[in-house]
Amino acid sequence: MIRCIAFAHHKGGTGKTTSCLNIAGYLQKAGKSVLVVDSDPQANATSGLGVVPGSSETSIYDLFMSRVEDFPEVGLQEAVVTTESGIDLLPSSLDLVGAEPYLYSVEGRATILRDALADGAAAYDVVLVDTPPSMGQLVINGMVAADHVVVNLDPGFFALGGVATMKAIFGDIEAHVGVSIRPEMALITARTPPPERPRGFFSWMRRRFAPDDDEEKKDPVEAEAARTFLRVEIVPYSPEVPEAQEHGLPISHYAPDCPAGAAYREIAAFVGEWN
Numbered sequence: 001m002i003r004c005i006a007f008a009h010h011k012g013g014t015g016k017t018t019s020c021l022n023i024a025g026y027l028q029k030a031g032k033s034v035l036v037v038d039s040d041p042q043a044n045a046t047s048g049l050g051v052v053p054g055s056s057e058t059s060i061y062d063l064f065m066s067r068v069e070d071f072p073e074v075g076l077q078e079a080v081v082t083t084e085s086g087i088d089l090l091p092s093s094l095d096l097v098g099a100e101p102y103l104y105s106v107e108g109r110a111t112i113l114r115d116a117l118a119d120g121a122a123a124y125d126v127v128l129v130d131t132p133p134s135m136g137q138l139v140i141n142g143m144v145a146a147d148h149v150v151v152n153l154d155p156g157f158f159a160l161g162g163v164a165t166m167k168a169i170f171g172d173i174e175a176h177v178g179v180s181i182r183p184e185m186a187l188i189t190a191r192t193p194p195p196e197r198p199r200g201f202f203s204w205m206r207r208r209f210a211p212d213d214d215e216e217k218k219d220p221v222e223a224e225a226a227r228t229f230l231r232v233e234i235v236p237y238s239p240e241v242p243e244a245q246e247h248g249l250p251i252s253h254y255a256p257d258c259p260a261g262a263a264y265r266e267i268a269a270f271v272g273e274w275n
């Protein structure tokens with residue numbers, strides 16, 4: 001039985017694609033057969049695995065449109081390509097923007113991806129779905145298809161609102177589609193280097209004598225995420241991560257021992273045990 005994990009957030013720039021690809025890379029390194037499904041018209045997961053968006057004859061666009069009247073039927077394996085990393089990819093392109101309006105007229109539109117995976121993904125140990133930063137049918141398809149949902153958060157103040165919004169989206173899907181979404185894991189990913197700690201005698205005194213339960217030490221995003229998700233993980237900043245993406249490789253295949261790589265390795269080991 002395949003496991004399907006969706007990476008979701010209605011906001012862009014939270015590290016969804018980065019986390020999806022890097023966890024996929026470590027799962028592949030661990031000997032698992034992995035499929036990445038790029039359901040984002042921006043196609044960052046596609047280019048992040050070294051495939052030029054729009055270069056494939058068929059893509060996830062064709063998979064969705066095959067459920068629309070008068071469009072040819074396309075199966076999952078007809079659109080999958082194997083990447084240099086050894087990870088299989090269902091690629092995306094900007095064409096996918098044009099598919100979503102059609103989906104609102106399709107009966108059973110929320111389960112199109114789930115049905116396609118059930119029919120064509122039996123050869124994989126795990127499927128990872130990168131969803132777009134929106135709240136439309138492509139995101140709903142990704143989460144409905146998933147056994148587990150991972151939400152990426154940036155460490156900034158506005159991420160607090162993102163946690164509440166994602167909880168509301170989970171509730172809406174359950175109410176309108178009848179599928180219960182488990183908020184399994186939150187990943188807080190740093191995209192910039194940490195600020196230098198203040199130096200000097202007085203800053204040392206504050207660190208030395210501040211009580212361990214000092215509320216100022218607690219990260220509010222992490223604390224809020226811990227109240228919503230079953231597990232919260234922190235991924236530190238590493239400049240090697242964008243470098244790896246420029247080379248079309250996950251960090252596991254480019255700089256596995258960098259700080260972010262080490263964090264993703266541990267996360268992938270945990271995710272690899274999910275049923």
